[in-house]
Amino acid sequence: MSTATLYEKVGGEPAIEKVVDYFYELVLADKTVNQFFKNTDMDKQRIHQTKFISFALGGPNQYSGLSMAKAHQGMNLQPIHFDAIAKHLHDALAHFNVSEDDINQVLNHVSTLKEDILYK
Numbered sequence: 102m103s104t105a106t107l108y109e110k111v112g113g114e115p116a117i118e119k120v121v122d123y124f125y126e127l128v129l130a131d132k133t134v135n136q137f138f139k140n141t142d143m144d145k146q147r148i149h150q151t152k153f154i155s156f157a158l159g160g161p162n163q164y165s166g167l168s169m170a171k172a173h174q175g176m177n178l179q180p181i182h183f184d185a186i187a188k189h190l191h192d193a194l195a196h197f198n199v200s201e202d203d204i205n206q207v208l209n210h211v212s213t214l215k216e217d218i219l220y221k
Contacts, residue, residue: 106159110203111194114155121151124193133185137176157210169217178219187211 111117125147129135138146149166156164166172187208194204 107203107206108155108158108160111158111197111199114151114160116197117155117158117160118147118151120193120197120199121147121154123196124150124189127189127192128186131185131189134182134189137178137182158207169214170221173218173221176221178221180219183215183219 108117111120125138125143129138129143152163153166156162190211191204191208194207195201199207
């Protein structure tokens with residue numbers, strides 16, 4: 102009996118693309134964090150984030166971006182920013198009917214990256 106990865110449970114890359122699109126709708130509407138995306142090519146960012154989340158959820162490793170520390174260098178992100186992003190990720194996953202247990206697994210994985218993201 103094989104256990105499905107979170108990537109498979111969520112519906113693979115096509116489903117993750119939809120989650121990422123909705124996630125960025127929430128992020129860009131949030132004054133707590135939207136300034137960090139002011140000069141960002143959002144089409145490129147969505148593609149990049151889809152690949153990163155796909156890999157983080159156990160999908161194929163197509164992520165070739167910077168390390169978390171390098172990607173967030175110079176941003177001086179604080180816990181309030183990290184928490185806002187985590188909440189938007191939760192809400193985007195919930196919007197597409199991902200179970201709370203699976204969402205918690207995703208957020209637990211994301212929380213392991215906190216040290217590489219904050220205060221850089």
